[in-house]
Amino acid sequence: MAKQPTRVLVTGAAGQIGYALVPMIARGAMLGLDQPVIIHMLDIEPAAESLKGVKMELIDAAFPLLKDVVATTDVVEACKGVNVAVMVGGFPRKEGMERKDVMTKNVSIYKAQASALEQHAAPDCKVLVVANPANTNALILKEFAPSFPAKNITCLTRLDHNRALGQVSEKLNVHVGDVKNVTIWGNHSSTQYPDVNHATVKTAAGEKPVRELVANDQWLNTEFITTVQQRGAAIIKARKLSSALSAASSACDHIRDWVLGTPKGTWVSMGVYSDGSYGIPAGLIYSFPVTCEKGEWSIVQGLKIDEFSKAKMDATAKELVEEKSLAYSCLN
Ligand SMILES: NC(=O)c1ccc[n+]([C@@H]2O[C@H](COP(=O)([O-])OP(=O)(O)OC[C@H]3O[C@@H](n4cnc5c(N)ncnc54)[C@H](O)[C@@H]3O)[C@@H](O)[C@H]2O)c1
Numbered sequence: 477m478a479k480q481p482t483r484v485l486v487t488g489a490a491g492q493i494g495y496a497l498v499p500m501i502a503r504g505a506m507l508g509l510d511q512p513v514i515i516h517m518l519d520i521e522p523a524a525e526s527l528k529g530v531k532m533e534l535i536d537a538a539f540p541l542l543k544d545v546v547a548t549t550d551v552v553e554a555c556k557g558v559n560v561a562v563m564v565g566g567f568p569r570k571e572g573m574e575r576k577d578v579m580t581k582n583v584s585i586y587k588a589q590a591s592a593l594e595q596h597a598a599p600d601c602k603v604l605v606v607a608n609p610a611n612t613n614a615l616i617l618k619e620f621a622p623s624f625p626a627k628n629i630t631c632l633t634r635l636d637h638n639r640a641l642g643q644v645s646e647k648l649n650v651h652v653g654d655v656k657n658v659t660i661w662g663n664h665s666s667t668q669y670p671d672v673n674h675a676t677v678k679t680a681a682g683e684k685p686v687r688e689l690v691a692n693d694q695w696l697n698t699e700f701i702t703t704v705q706q707r708g709a710a711i712i713k714a715r716k717l718s719s720a721l722s723a724a725s726s727a728c729d730h731i732r733d734w735v736l737g738t739p740k741g742t743w744v745s746m747g748v749y750s751d752g753s754y755g756i757p758a759g760l761i762y763s764f765p766v767t768c769e770k771g772e773w774s775i776v777q778g779l780k781i782d783e784f785s786k787a788k789m790d791a792t793a794k795e796l797v798e799e800k801s802l803a804y805s806c807l808n
């Protein structure tokens with residue numbers, strides 16, 4: 477029997493990530509090649525014409541899995557019955573700005589959209605916040621949609637995770653698909669901690685630790701970390717626009733693994749609410765290593781954390797605590 481379509485909301489759909497993301501969803505990259513979808517696209521009034529154009533292109537592309545398209549500037553209509561919500565709407569940072577510089581504008585959007593999602597989305601809707609500051613926007617969404625299960629509100633750090641895999645694969649000249657179990661801890665910002673201490677590479681002789689193969693702790697503890705932390709800024713500098721295709725692709729990876737499960741023996745990084753694991757303050761939306769099964773994520777437990785890592789994990793948690801109070805001061 478044919479599957480029922482899944483309703484997927486993309487906010488900020490007329491923007492550059494939205495434009496890259498909606499065809500990926502319609503082609504099955506997010507929910508699988510046998511899963512029909514109805515895409516709901518939300519943007520604001522000044523972008524209404526452009527949103528109409530995106531809808532026209534979705535129709536013109538004649539995607540077999542795409543059963544319908546809702547394009548609207550009405551947040552209630554956009555949220556009605558959605559099973560997955562990818563929250564991209566907001567303002568990107570420009571060259572020279574830190575992600576928290578877009579805080580004032582963006583957190584108020586997330587406060588306003590929290591109640592629409594709470595009241596009109598499907599009760600088990602899975603939410604992924606992409607817009608920056610991603611962790612803090614997700615936290616605001618969680619706090620202003622109190623009846624929504626906290627487990628269902630996440631933010632995107634999969635792009636950072638994929639960037640870390642990419643850097644290791646370039647360094648070792650191995651295929652990125654053979655590298656696994658890097659971890660992004662903390663904030664989707666320049667304080668994030670990309671950690672390779674448990675990462676491995678598939679070789680002809682079996683799985684080998686990344687540290688052993690790279691054999692250059694100096695590089696792993698300095699340049700590797702800053703390259704991943706600063707990759708968003710490097711892309712803004714090069715394109716004069718923030719990352720879009722890699723952000724859209726990583727958003728598909730995030731939802732796909734959450735819904736369909738992570739491969740056995742592999743974890744991914746997701747910004748999820750902290751339950752206090754690894755000494756991270758409970759209630760923050762913090763990026764952890766997670767595995768997913770049957771539509772639920774779980775934080776990977778029991779990883780050995782050395783002093784170097786612990787200091788970096790705590791520093792990024794501290795920034796999130798500060799961002800939280802800054803966000804609340806913007807909302808008052
Ligand atoms: N977490 C990540 O890994 C990651 C990666 C890349 C970009 N981002 C962030 O994603 C966001 C979007 O980036 P972009 O390059 O697509 O920006 P963009 O400016 O091209 O698009 C954003 C869209 O959001 C719309 N928008 C603004 N307010 C809205 C509202 N209240 N409701 C609905 N839509 C609204 C705008 O009209 C615009 O069409 C930015 O905040 C950016 O910093 C996050």
Ligand SMILES: O=C(O)C[C@H](O)C(=O)O
Binds near residue numbers: 608707718
């Ligand atoms: O860095 C940015 O502001 C954009 C995005 O968050 C990214 O990481 O590419």
